[in-house]
Amino acid sequence: MVRFLAFRIGQSLITLAAVAVAIFTLARLSGDPLSLMLPINADQAQFKAVQESLGLDKPVPVQFALFLSHAAIGDFGTSIKGNRPVSQMIAERLPRSLLLALFATAITVVFGVPLGVMAAVHKEGTFDVAARIVAFLGQSLPSFFLAIILIRIFAIDLRLLPVIGSDTPQSYILPAVTLGWFIMAGVVRLLRSSMLEVLDSEYVKLARLKGVAEPMVIWKHALRNALLPVITFLGFMLGTIVAAAVVVETVFAWPGIGSLAYEAVLARDYPLMQGVIVIWAALIIVINLAVDMAYAYLDPRIRY
Numbered sequence: 001m002v003r004f005l006a007f008r009i010g011q012s013l014i015t016l017a018a019v020a021v022a023i024f025t026l027a028r029l030s031g032d033p034l035s036l037m038l039p040i041n042a043d044q045a046q047f048k049a050v051q052e053s054l055g056l057d058k059p060v061p062v063q064f065a066l067f068l069s070h071a072a073i074g075d076f077g078t079s080i081k082g083n084r085p086v087s088q089m090i091a092e093r094l095p096r097s098l099l100l101a102l103f104a105t106a107i108t109v110v111f112g113v114p115l116g117v118m119a120a121v122h123k124e125g126t127f128d129v130a131a132r133i134v135a136f137l138g139q140s141l142p143s144f145f146l147a148i149i150l151i152r153i154f155a156i157d158l159r160l161l162p163v164i165g166s167d168t169p170q171s172y173i174l175p176a177v178t179l180g181w182f183i184m185a186g187v188v189r190l191l192r193s194s195m196l197e198v199l200d201s202e203y204v205k206l207a208r209l210k211g212v213a214e215p216m217v218i219w220k221h222a223l224r225n226a227l228l229p230v231i232t233f234l235g236f237m238l239g240t241i242v243a244a245a246v247v248v249e250t251v252f253a254w255p256g257i258g259s260l261a262y263e264a265v266l267a268r269d270y271p272l273m274q275g276v277i278v279i280w281a282a283l284i285i286v287i288n289l290a291v292d293m294a295y296a297y298l299d300p301r302i303r304y
Contacts (some may be wrong), residue, residue: 008292012285016278023277024064027270033285055303076275080156081267086275090257094279096166097249097256101241103172104136104180106288112184113223113230116191120199121218138185147178164253175252179245189225190233201225235291240281288291 055066070077076086119131141149148213154174155163165171198204199222207217242257249258257276264272 005289008289012289015285016281017068019281020068020274020278021064023274025068026271027268028060034073046083054257067271071274076278077271079264079272080269081263081272081283086271089260089272090275093255093257093260096254097242097245097258098170098181100166100175100245100249100254100256101238103176104183104241105238107176107180108184108187108234112187115184116188116230117195117218117223117226118231119188119192120195121147123196130194131192133189135185138181138188141181143178143182144247144251147174149180150174151251175245175248175254177247179241183234183241186233186237187228191226191230191248194229198222198226201288229253232290235287236284238287241295242280 048057067077074087076090077087078084079086098266115131115134119128122128145159150164151174152304154161161174162168162171163174199218204217204222204267207221208214212221245254245256246262247260248254250254252261253259257279261276262271263269
């Protein structure tokens with residue numbers, strides 16, 4: 001296990017370095033932030049003064065070396081637009097995004113796992129058809145379109161839930177459902193397929209022949225083995241939710257890291273863009289490592 005962890009940590013550091021190179025290069029291809037910061041009639045002296053204050057006058061390799069050395073200790077510089085430390089801005093927004101991602105994942109598990117299991121148990125039945133329709137809609141509807149539908153029904157017509165803000169538990173429901181439905185659709189389809197395979201295995205047939213109660217066969221013996229691919233999917237999607245919630249956070253005016261990234265791109269805020277992407281990559285790496293550890297717990301046959 002220790003050897004495996006050391007190997008994965010080494011891989012993670014290499015991945016983070018590659019991400020840092022990519023985002024540093026792509027951020028500078030997006031345009032010059034000075035054109036947005038300074039007025040149209042700004043003279044050359046003003047441009048030069050702002051360049052020096054932001055460190056943009058240095059050669060690109062020097063800028064990258066400075067960025068990498070500072071990022072290694074958690075310092076991503078100062079936001080060009082906000083004129084505040086990037087790490088501080090991320091620390092303010094990241095908890096809201098993580099809470100939203102956890103809320104969406106909880107909705108996925110609470111509704112997706114029973115739907116997937118029951119769809120497999122009642123294959124080709126009414127319940128199975130209904131579950132597949134739910135999964136089809138979840139994977140077909142764009143997130144922004146689903147968000148608009150939910151806002152129209154539950155916020156405007158019924159006036160049950162707030163549209164914007166994050167101060168009350170009710171404000172989490174609409175954005176979490178918007179994010180969670182897509183993941184739930186994947187869980188339903190993946191778990192249904194996995195359960196069908198497991199329910200047809202020899203050890204499940206043997207458990208039934210021994211007289212084990214059917215609920216015990218389904219929810220303990222079969223589900224535990226069928227969950228392995230689902231956990232992989234959920235682990236990947238949990239990191240992806242935080243990184244891909246830009247549209248949902250923008251629609252619901254959610255003060256998370258996704259909307260922060262959107263603001264950084266619009267303002268061509270190099271330090272803020274770089275900091276957000278590196279944090280995203282680190283989150284996904286940590287979550288994937290946790291998923292690998294969960295494998296060993298769920299399946300004793302897996303050893304590192």
